[in-house]
Amino acid sequence: MEREKKPKHFIQQPEYPGGPKELTKFIYENLRYPAEAVKAKIEGSVYMEYDIDYRGNVVETRIIQSLGYGCDEEAARVVKMLKFMVGRNRGMRVLFHQKAHIRFKLPKPVKQPAQPLQQPVQVQYNYVTTPSAPATTSLTDQPKQQPAATTYSYSISFNNKG
Numbered sequence: 001m002e003r004e005k006k007p008k009h010f011i012q013q014p015e016y017p018g019g020p021k022e023l024t025k026f027i028y029e030n031l032r033y034p035a036e037a038v039k040a041k042i043e044g045s046v047y048m049e050y051d052i053d054y055r056g057n058v059v060e061t062r063i064i065q066s067l068g069y070g071c072d073e074e075a076a077r078v079v080k081m082l083k084f085m086v087g088r089n090r091g092m093r094v095l096f097h098q099k100a101h102i103r104f105k106l107p108k109p110v111k112q113p114a115q116p117l118q119q120p121v122q123v124q125y126n127y128v129t130t131p132s133a134p135a136t137t138s139l140t141d142q143p144k145q146q147p148a149a150t151t152y153s154y155s156i157s158f159n160n161k162g
Helices: 020-030 035-039 070-078
Strands: 044-052 059-067 095-103 121-128 150-158
Touching: 020 070, 035 150, 044 070, 070 095
Parallel strands: none
Antiparallel strands: 044 059, 044 095, 121 150
């Protein structure tokens, strides 16, 4: 018979489903850079503390180190969306405190590839027709004067407008 293992700690800490990597991924996928901070070109970190209730919900957030320009409010909004898994703590309703460090870094401007100069492309075709010489049967026959060759010239221009 195997005995059930006792938990390592008296009170079990809340865990985010998927672990710390998934927690970070969730935060940065849902984080929207505030327009006011983009306009002022603000970068930095917001340090905050948040409380997790016995159900795994974030119930309160406090800013420890502020960045301003709407970044604090955005960090609090995203952290309040988190949902943790909390183990049974001997029937007690425990309130947990955790800290978060959320970085705000300006998105890099997307550079558009330099477009080549828009020069028209020109193609020219020459088409020359010459009539075939009539067959002569005797040496005394003089060949008739042939009509001049006809030349056709085509010029086609294309304008590249991406």
